[in-house]
Amino acid sequence: MTLNCVVLDDYQDAALHSADWSGIESRAAVRVLHEHIADRDELVEALADCEIVVAMRERTAFDAPLLARLPRLRLLVTTGMRNASIDVAAANAAGVTVCGTAGSSTSTGELTFALILGLARQLTVENRSLREGGPWQSTLGRDLSGSTLGLLGLGRIGGQVARLGAAFGMDVLAWSQNLTEARAAEAGTRLAASKEELFAASEFVSIHLVLSDRTRGLVGEEQLRAMRPDAYLVNTSRAPIVDQAALLRALTEGWIAGAGLDVFETEPLPAGDPLRTLPNVLATPHLGYVSERNYRGFYSEVVADIAAFLDGAPIRVLSAG
Incomplete structure (x- = not known):
């Protein structure tokens, strides 16, 4: 049969x-x-x-x-x-x-770092300008070397991103609810004293947590407002870990410099969603595993x-x- x-x-x-x-x-x-x-x-x-x-x-x-x-x-x-x-x-x-x-075990971590690099060098803005005949060089890129990368979660993917950050000369902080100093040191990172310290101290914050009742909405207005105005949030994990309304406000009101996003609450992302067109968002259509x-x-x-x-x-x- x-x-x-x-x-x-x-x-x-x-x-x-x-x-x-x-x-x-x-x-x-x-x-x-x-x-x-x-x-x-x-x-x-x-x-x-x-x-x-x-x-x-x-x-x-x-x-x-x-x-x-x-x-x-x-x-x-x-x-x-x-x-x-x-x-x-x-x-x-x-x-x-x-x-x-x-x-x-590597594809999502590689995309994460592609987003970090794209944000640091303003690739969305510069590529659009080049394609549309705009100004030749209009932004100043950021050096990753010497900057701080904060990892929310230090599992398999977070550990890979930590190694990539270290290879670029970044100071890597990490925090999760059960992370120990020994595990952080084993991964070549420093354990942030608190979630609040991670967000306040990092120029790039990258999320690497499993979505659960405990992590849903873990990043909200308080955390986004604690970030530096020149800092970037990167999410290749799951969208609901971040309060999406608060994120949209953070991006449109300038609480943070921008975001690199590969995951969304509704996928495919609706045609009229502002995350498709905001100039400070580098977005990809959930390509982490692709x-x-x-x-x-x-x-x-x-x-x-x-x-x-x-x-x-x-x-x-x-x-x-």
Whole structure:
């Protein structure tokens, strides 16, 4: 019996080219959707005949009401080993196995530093001026060497960004709720005495925390007002960690110099959103994990997950905890 499999949100038409799917083609008929389906009824219609669905990160949410409308679904594979948009408990209750994949440990950290460099050298302003025939040189860039980089979170990605900052000669501070002096020193950073010190002392603040009830809204008006007026905020983690209304005010009223953003509360970012056009924002469309190597890893393990499930021995199964 051949099962139906849909790969969602393959914006770059990369899924079928990033892995060898031939090992499951006799057991699963795979089709790919390149456009995001935001309407729930349209999504249910598109997935109604599917036993297997592949989700790209958190682009499409699978909550209990949606899962209840997909009675044929048996396997849900997400790229990455964590996906806050999937209600794993509800999936399990509905008889759906949820599996994940590994991925690159470097791509998000590299993009983080690309945003830091872009902000420091005013690349948004200067590139626009060059393209539109404006002034030849209109800004003064910032030297990273000797400046302070504050990291909110010092896990795998934060530790990579710390090493990159040190390589550029930056003084790296770090803070999180459970960070110790020993762990900070191990990563080549100094432990900030408090969150307030981190924001007040840093010329660049970069966020590297997992979104949770404890971190949601962790950066609000108080923290943004504590930043230097020539400082920049960089977020490649999750948008709700930052109070978005406060961030917009900080950017438009000049509390901070600007922001580098790769994550947004609504994705894709609506066409009229001011974050698309503010001159002091360097924004990218959630590209942190979007790299050739990462996609090869994602989809190769997606195929392996599907094959293992079809063989009756699922691997990389996500738990509801």
